[in-house]
Amino acid sequence: MQSEKNTSGPAEWLWEAKNDTYELLSQRRVLIAIMVLPVTLLLGFILFLPILWAITAGFFNIHALNPEWKFVGVENYVSILSDPEFWTTLSRSVVFAISSVALQLVAGTGIALLINKKFRFISLIRGVVLLPYLIPTIVVAYMGLWIGNSQWGLINIALLESGFIQNPISFFGNESLAMMSVIVVNSWKFSIFVSIMVLARLQGIPDGYYEAARMSGANAYQRFRDITLPNLKSIILIVLLLRGIWMFNKFDVIWILTRGGPGDATTTAPIYAYQAAFSSLSLGRAAAVSTFLFGLLVVVASIYFVVFKPAEEVRVQ
Amino acid sequence: MGTKGERRPIRRRRVLKSAGASATFAILAGCTSNKGNGGGNKGNGGTKTSSGEYPNLSGKEVHFLTDETAEGIQTVLKNFVADFKSTTGASVNFETMGIGGTAQNRLSQLIQAGSPPEAFFNHDHSGSATLVSQELLAPMTEGMQAITDQFGTPPDGTRIKSQGGEDYFIPTTAFPGVMWYRKDIVGDVPRQMTWEKFAQVVEENDNKQGMRSFFALRGKDTCTALTTAIWGSSNGGYIAERVDGEVKAALTADGNMEKWTKVLEFTKRIGQHSPRNADAGCAEAIQAIPTETASISGYVGARPKRQTINQKKPFADKLVATHWPRPKGKEEQVTYGTPKGLVRFNTDNNKASKAFWNFFIKEGYYRKAVLAQTPAAWPVFPGITETDQYDQLKNKLMDKGWTQRDLEVMQWVTAHSKAPAADMTPPNPSIGVFYGALDLAELRYAVELDGMTPEAALKKYNQQIQEGFDKSSGA
Numbered sequence: 001m002q003s004e005k006n007t008s009g010p011a012e013w014l015w016e017a018k019n020d021t022y023e024l025l026s027q028r029r030v031l032i033a034i035m036v037l038p039v040t041l042l043l044g045f046i047l048f049l050p051i052l053w054a055i056t057a058g059f060f061n062i063h064a065l066n067p068e069w070k071f072v073g074v075e076n077y078v079s080i081l082s083d084p085e086f087w088t089t090l091s092r093s094v095v096f097a098i099s100s101v102a103l104q105l106v107a108g109t110g111i112a113l114l115i116n117k118k119f120r121f122i123s124l125i126r127g128v129v130l131l132p133y134l135i136p137t138i139v140v141a142y143m144g145l146w147i148g149n150s151q152w153g154l155i156n157i158a159l160l161e162s163g164f165i166q167n168p169i170s171f172f173g174n175e176s177l178a179m180m181s182v183i184v185v186n187s188w189k190f191s192i193f194v195s196i197m198v199l200a201r202l203q204g205i206p207d208g209y210y211e212a213a214r215m216s217g218a219n220a221y222q223r224f225r226d227i228t229l230p231n232l233k234s235i236i237l238i239v240l241l242l243r244g245i246w247m248f249n250k251f252d253v254i255w256i257l258t259r260g261g262p263g264d265a266t267t268t269a270p271i272y273a274y275q276a277a278f279s280s281l282s283l284g285r286a287a288a289v290s291t292f293l294f295g296l297l298v299v300v301a302s303i304y305f306v307v308f309k310p311a312e313e314v315r316v317q
Numbered sequence: 318m319g320t321k322g323e324r325r326p327i328r329r330r331r332v333l334k335s336a337g338a339s340a341t342f343a344i345l346a347g348c349t350s351n352k353g354n355g356g357g358n359k360g361n362g363g364t365k366t367s368s369g370e371y372p373n374l375s376g377k378e379v380h381f382l383t384d385e386t387a388e389g390i391q392t393v394l395k396n397f398v399a400d401f402k403s404t405t406g407a408s409v410n411f412e413t414m415g416i417g418g419t420a421q422n423r424l425s426q427l428i429q430a431g432s433p434p435e436a437f438f439n440h441d442h443s444g445s446a447t448l449v450s451q452e453l454l455a456p457m458t459e460g461m462q463a464i465t466d467q468f469g470t471p472p473d474g475t476r477i478k479s480q481g482g483e484d485y486f487i488p489t490t491a492f493p494g495v496m497w498y499r500k501d502i503v504g505d506v507p508r509q510m511t512w513e514k515f516a517q518v519v520e521e522n523d524n525k526q527g528m529r530s531f532f533a534l535r536g537k538d539t540c541t542a543l544t545t546a547i548w549g550s551s552n553g554g555y556i557a558e559r560v561d562g563e564v565k566a567a568l569t570a571d572g573n574m575e576k577w578t579k580v581l582e583f584t585k586r587i588g589q590h591s592p593r594n595a596d597a598g599c600a601e602a603i604q605a606i607p608t609e610t611a612s613i614s615g616y617v618g619a620r621p622k623r624q625t626i627n628q629k630k631p632f633a634d635k636l637v638a639t640h641w642p643r644p645k646g647k648e649e650q651v652t653y654g655t656p657k658g659l660v661r662f663n664t665d666n667n668k669a670s671k672a673f674w675n676f677f678i679k680e681g682y683y684r685k686a687v688l689a690q691t692p693a694a695w696p697v698f699p700g701i702t703e704t705d706q707y708d709q710l711k712n713k714l715m716d717k718g719w720t721q722r723d724l725e726v727m728q729w730v731t732a733h734s735k736a737p738a739a740d741m742t743p744p745n746p747s748i749g750v751f752y753g754a755l756d757l758a759e760l761r762y763a764v765e766l767d768g769m770t771p772e773a774a775l776k777k778y779n780q781q782i783q784e785g786f787d788k789s790s791g792a
Contacts, residue, residue, distance in 0.1 A: 063451060064429075065424065065447055066428065066451045067429055067431050150592070151592060151594060151601060151604075151610050168592070172596045173536055173594065173595025173766075175767065258537060258596075259538065261758070262596075262766075263762060276788065278753065280750055280754070280789040281447070281749075281789050
């Protein structure tokens, strides 16, 4: 065998080497390593290292403008967990996240159902409807800020000119309106994310289901309840998880619109963490807040997976 | 306070400082320096220009930060950097950051990485007081002396000095608190008004030509906090005091609480003649006059006037500046929007950073940079306004709609104000924390729009300010 190889010439040798390489690459473990390792390394640098850094920093007293770290054990955690303001901001985060997800889910699903219909110019309309998701969040926030401004915002001008109101409404400056206004602006863009997901699923439901239901005498509501909704269940569960986590951690839109005000009416936990880092200049405390929020989300997500079993829902499809 | 001066340099972890790279760079820098436009004579030890002598800094790098993004100032800084590089052979890593909190965040990154920059153009006074308290800044006494020799003495309230007498901050410009009036609606008003006179003007001119007479700020915003501080200081009210060496919130301190109570009662009184703008901050205060929302608007600086001119409003030349109103008999200095200035960090590259700012000052770039910001912000050194270049600028401004009075008011208020951190000596290192938290903005909102009594609000927010100071104890 050895002697045969030696006498077979360079072309044969190259051919064998090529085959060996293919064989090696075809092995399950090698293929997995090739596919997963680069991403794992990348994630390690941009995700796991910062997480580790934040967890570690939570045990130190770190002035943002001083490179010296002083170990303080769990002092930062004791400090934030005994701070009533932290619990208030946490409850606001929950309110913000639940309300935002609910609004986005309802609006996003509604929009998807509308643009799933077949009528003239539907492709154009779909493009226009999905446009807000392409606008950078910061631009959306500034647009919301100026549209809702109490002095020269479009909404106030329209309401004042049409006589519906006598005095301008301060959407972002009124304690009882600010949280709701922030949720609405935030949901304007992110409802479209839900629409995209739901629309994709809707287009996968065979028309035959609806035809059979119609022939059986089912009305529109019954068709929605018995065909559309069960088919959307898996998407809704995924959207609930993703949007819930993202909304709980939302910072940019709230910061641009209200900076956590008026008073502290829209100060959520991420804003509390940011203020700890860059207003109070206490990086250790901010890291402790972030780590606590991270742990909380991991626990909630785990409960979610156990209770709702979204993986099973997806497999059913 | 940074009394240790240059004795405690921060170790840098620059990976690229290999010997080979340095040597190569030194050769390259040396070559390029001969092509420069510095016009100096190079000796073995350094370079002489007509204004000063500078060391040979081949192989050295100066990391230079600024958050000034305006075209005029950027041009001055770019020319300066090119000139400095060609004269000294140093390389300069010139980094411009966005405005807002970006500079603070970037500085924090660099300091945490053990690699602070060498120099920062127009760092704010409050943040600089914090940096000095952390012993991160190097003295600028020599540079301060050079500018003082040229342009006179700056107001005490703009300086940051150690107990040993070293200057750590060279102010460039400040944002004085100025009240802007539509003369065509309000009529002529004196340059300095008492609170009573001001209230009378506001009350008599409300709803004229369909606009409110006054634009009050109550949004959770820096300008609300700053203008509230100005109102407070106009009555002698202060925010914090040093007790046994520690900074303590002082809104409810004996005597001070009464002053602040009167301030809040007064702002509530005149606020009745403002749009009910619970969301108004800097942007709204700037636009209140050009959009004809109100006929009087207070602001830290001249942006209301500039915007009115830029938007080509027919009443631009009728918009006049006046000192911030004070109660009768009060002569206290009012507070600025924080002054800005030059700082250099205490690194192992101190020789280069010192030469960097000396070059900036002696070669005329300081004056150019300051005038490039005028009149948006106003020069802190009085002698700047006695230069030919200022006269040229003044003529241009007056052609556009500025009045002699506007310029005189800006100059007077700048000379008679103090930085927020200058309430105490040495300057309050926690004032940036306080302004970052916007507690004064919340205080104003609580009293004017949320129905809280001044006393109750002062107690609540004094506690909140104190908690902010406590949480920021840091390393």
